[in-house]
Amino acid sequence: MKNTNDAEKLAEDTLKSLDNIESADANDFIFTRIQNRLAAKQQVPVKEKLKLMYTLSAMLLFFIVVNIISFNYLSTNTNAVNTRQKTSGLSAFATDYNLDQNSYNY
Amino acid sequence: MSDQELINALCEGNQQAFKLLVSTYKKSVFNTVLGFLQHFENAEEVTQDVFIKIFETIGSFKNQSKLSTWIYRISVNESLDFIRRAKRKKRFAMITSLFGNENEVLYQPVEFNHPGVLMENKEKAAVLFKAISQLPEKQKTAFVLQKVEHCSQQKIAEIMQLNEGAVESLLTRAKTNLKKLLINYYSG
Numbered sequence: 001m002k003n004t005n006d007a008e009k010l011a012e013d014t015l016k017s018l019d020n021i022e023s024a025d026a027n028d029f030i031f032t033r034i035q036n037r038l039a040a041k042q043q044v045p046v047k048e049k050l051k052l053m054y055t056l057s058a059m060l061l062f063f064i065v066v067n068i069i070s071f072n073y074l075s076t077n078t079n080a081v082n083t084r085q086k087t088s089g090l091s092a093f094a095t096d097y098n099l100d101q102n103s104y105n106y
Numbered sequence: 107m108s109d110q111e112l113i114n115a116l117c118e119g120n121q122q123a124f125k126l127l128v129s130t131y132k133k134s135v136f137n138t139v140l141g142f143l144q145h146f147e148n149a150e151e152v153t154q155d156v157f158i159k160i161f162e163t164i165g166s167f168k169n170q171s172k173l174s175t176w177i178y179r180i181s182v183n184e185s186l187d188f189i190r191r192a193k194r195k196k197r198f199a200m201i202t203s204l205f206g207n208e209n210e211v212l213y214q215p216v217e218f219n220h221p222g223v224l225m226e227n228k229e230k231a232a233v234l235f236k237a238i239s240q241l242p243e244k245q246k247t248a249f250v251l252q253k254v255e256h257c258s259q260q261k262i263a264e265i266m267q268l269n270e271g272a273v274e275s276l277l278t279r280a281k282t283n284l285k286k287l288l289i290n291y292y293s294g
Contacts, residue, residue: 004289004293006292007289007292007293008285010230010288010292011288012285014230014233014288015285017230018227018234019253021223021254022223023133023137024133024221024222025132025133025137026153027150030136030150030153030154031125033154034157037158038161041158
């Protein structure tokens with residue numbers, strides 16, 4: 001622990017410690033490293049485009065498959081409904097006019 | 107090659123021009139970044155970031171300032187961004203550590219010895235650099251550019267896009283704050 005005057009004097013000296021500072025130099029291979037990073041950066045968009053293309057293709061394939069399944073399901077069900085409707089219509093008609101009885105009352 | 111010829115060549119993607127730009131400005135960029143980050147590996151990484159940014163955005167350079175001023179500005183911004191990101195990561199790591207997650211130490215400022223400092227000043231310069239890292243961003247920028255990169259007040263004003271009076275005021279406040287920090291350090 002220093003007294004206030006000493007601390008102030010040291011602080012002043014410390015503030016002057018950068019007065020004759022010389023510049024630090026960068027690594028000699030910095031240009032090669034920058035070029036490598038630029039090259040790596042340019043490869044990333046190609047990968048991203050491929051990824052996007054695969055995702056879109058998968059989505060399109062899924063959409064087509066869902067449509068085919070839906071079409072098949074709906075067309076099968078529509079036939080069944082039609083047949084059922086036809087059958088129920090006929091039986092209703094037969095019931096109304098008593099045509100569904102096997103015995104005749106003369 | 108003049109600045110304008112260099113800029114035109116860079117806009118055309120000329121690799122030789124880019125090599126010339128790197129060799130011309132690498133020292134000032136690295137030295138500025140090192141003054142802010144006080145860490146060699148990080149400073150080298152950010153120096154690379156600066157030149158990549160220059161290469162990618164040279165088309166947007168509008169000749170409103172000198173090329174060197176623009177490069178200094180990018181260097182300062184990239185350095186400050188790096189420090190902000192590191193602080194954010196450190197804060198996040200601290201929060202997650204409260205919940206029991208184990209995190210590696212992300213950014214622990216250690217004593218920094220600038221290679222350009224005279225041998226007899228090494229110890230004091232290390233203390234000063236530690237104090238500089240505690241200054242607010244604008245004061246730190248003005249002080250680092252003046253002391254580490256030996257920029258004139260006019261040049262600092264151009265880089266920071268301020269008037270010279272504002273730069274002078276920033277430098278005065280930086281020195282006052284540094285003195286307080288140093289007195290606290292030595293008397294504590």
